[in-house]
Structure formats: structure tokens, C-alpha cells
Amino acid sequence: MESEVPLAGGRITQGVVRVGNTVRRPVTASSPFVAELLGHLERQGFAGAPRHLGSDEAGRDVFSYLPGWVPARFQRWNDPQVAAAGALLRGLHDATRGGRLAGRHPVVCHHDPGPNNAVFSGDVPVAFIDFDTAAPGDPLEDVGYMAWTWCVSSKPDAPPASAQAAQVCLLADAYGLDVPSRARLVDAMLDRQARNARWWRNRLAGPGPRVADDHQIAERIHWSEREHAHTAAHRETFTTALFG
The missing domain is CATH 3.90.1200.10 (Aminoglycoside phosphotransferase (APH), C-terminal lobe)
Incomplete structure (x- = not known):
């Protein structure tokens, strides 16, 4: 089984982890709408969002992992x-x-x-x-x-x-x-x-x-x-x- 790597940066949702090329998040009240939205964005060909991949054995939402980096703080942008x-x-x-x-x-x-x-x-x-x-x-x-x-x-x-x-x-x-x-x-x-x-x-x-x-x-x-x-x-x- 692949190890879980906690992902820092989220100020609201706790317990977000990376597992291989996926991200796992606890289910929230917004999960059904988010899943539907991400599916719609995928069908529209919008590449600027993760893909919803269903749920795992723990019942968590599973998303594709987007390679790159996320800023740790607000700063001056060019x-x-x-x-x-x-x-x-x-x-x-x-x-x-x-x-x-x-x-x-x-x-x-x-x-x-x-x-x-x-x-x-x-x-x-x-x-x-x-x-x-x-x-x-x-x-x-x-x-x-x-x-x-x-x-x-x-x-x-x-x-x-x-x-x-x-x-x-x-x-x-x-x-x-x-x-x-x-x-x-x-x-x-x-x-x-x-x-x-x-x-x-x-x-x-x-x-x-x-x-x-x-x-x-x-x-x-x-x-x-x-x-x-x-x-x-x-x-x-x-x-x-x-x-x-």
C-alpha cells in the first residue's frame, strides 16, 4: 500500500493527503456538487482543475494529483x-x-x-x-x-x-x-x-x-x-x- 503524505496549506479542510498520484480528502457537504462540477469541467476540456476519481476504501473523496507547487503565502506577483x-x-x-x-x-x-x-x-x-x-x-x-x-x-x-x-x-x-x-x-x-x-x-x-x-x-x-x-x-x- 502506498504511503499517505499530508498536504499542508489548506486552512479549512483538515486531513488532506497525497497517495501516489492521487489526493484524498474527507467528504464534506459540498462533495457531491464538487464531484459533479469537476466532471463537467473535464468534459468541457478545462485542464485547470483536478479530476474527481470517486472514493477510496475509507470513504474519502479521491482526486487526481496536479504536479507543481502551491504558494505557501500571499506575496508580490509579476x-x-x-x-x-x-x-x-x-x-x-x-x-x-x-x-x-x-x-x-x-x-x-x-x-x-x-x-x-x-x-x-x-x-x-x-x-x-x-x-x-x-x-x-x-x-x-x-x-x-x-x-x-x-x-x-x-x-x-x-x-x-x-x-x-x-x-x-x-x-x-x-x-x-x-x-x-x-x-x-x-x-x-x-x-x-x-x-x-x-x-x-x-x-x-x-x-x-x-x-x-x-x-x-x-x-x-x-x-x-x-x-x-x-x-x-x-x-x-x-x-x-x-x-x-
Whole structure:
């Protein structure tokens, strides 16, 4: 029997392991939808996601292992990496656009397409992993989150807002965002930052088991709120870049 190698990086789902060329994850409430979605993506020829391979003898979900590396932390990404991420997200959305799984919504959103859920081949993001939060939605939910987590940072040593805004514009271009959606993108970024703070605040107030300790959760709330304040303070800079 092949050995199980724990996979680090997941902040929500515990007990994820690699076994040979597969990844095993505990079954969750979202497992049936994820299995159906990944099957649909495979039939559509979208290569930027793992394949669902059924379940193992322990009842865990089994997925194909995607070779490459997953960033351990958020960091500064260069322009080609940002553009590749935007194009990858557009490919995901187009593969579900107008389909049954999207329901009354335009697409199925990943809902967490940050660098921490991207598999890189060399220096380029080529696939998404961790589809547990995938659900029908508006494309801007994902584009707003991606613009925030790939391009924007409130850290003191981060590039100036003008440089961050230029990358947000690059991302929008790579995704192929239309003019009406570009006008809503900054609001989408702010919405995802506020929702992230709210999600972690609910984890702090809710019953166990916790996905992180109280200090870690408080830090994530503070970070989300700081990022929201940064984006709001530079709204005009971001908006101008999108229409420059």
C-alpha cells in the first residue's frame, strides 16, 4: 500500500493527503456538487482543475494529483503571473457559463481563487484546487477576490497603490472584463474583503471545532479589515487605472 503524505496549506479542510498520484480528502457537504462540477469541467476540456476519481476504501473523496507547487503565502506577483491567473479564471467561468450547474446565475464561481489555491508549473499558475466553496454566482465575485489577493496589499513595504492598480487593470484585461463589469470591480473587491472579515468573525463567535486558534482568526479579521480600508482609500486610483 502506498504511503499517505499530508498536504499542508489548506486552512479549512483538515486531513488532506497525497497517495501516489492521487489526493484524498474527507467528504464534506459540498462533495457531491464538487464531484459533479469537476466532471463537467473535464468534459468541457478545462485542464485547470483536478479530476474527481470517486472514493477510496475509507470513504474519502479521491482526486487526481496536479504536479507543481502551491504558494505557501500571499506575496508580490509579476505581470505575467497575474495575467495567467486572470486567463485561467476566465477559462473556468466559460466552462460553466450558461450550464445547468450555474442555475440562474451566469457561472459557477470558485469563490476562493487566491494564490493559495493555485497550482504553479514553473512560474505560471496553471490550475485551481480546493473547490469546496464552489457555487453558482456572479463572475465578479471571483474577479474581485482575485484582484484583491493577487494584486492588492496594504503592507507598508508593498508597491504603491498606482502599481497595484495597474496590475488590477492587467488582470481585468486578461480576464476580458467588459466595461460595465469594470465599473463594478472595485466594489466587488471591497465586498469580498468585507465578506472575508465577516466569515472569520463568525468562526470566532461560532462553536467548535475551530479551523484556527483565536489569535490566528483575529489576525485574519484584522488583515481583511486593513485591506478593505486600503482599497477604499485608493478607490479613485484603482478606478482610474481600469478606465485609463
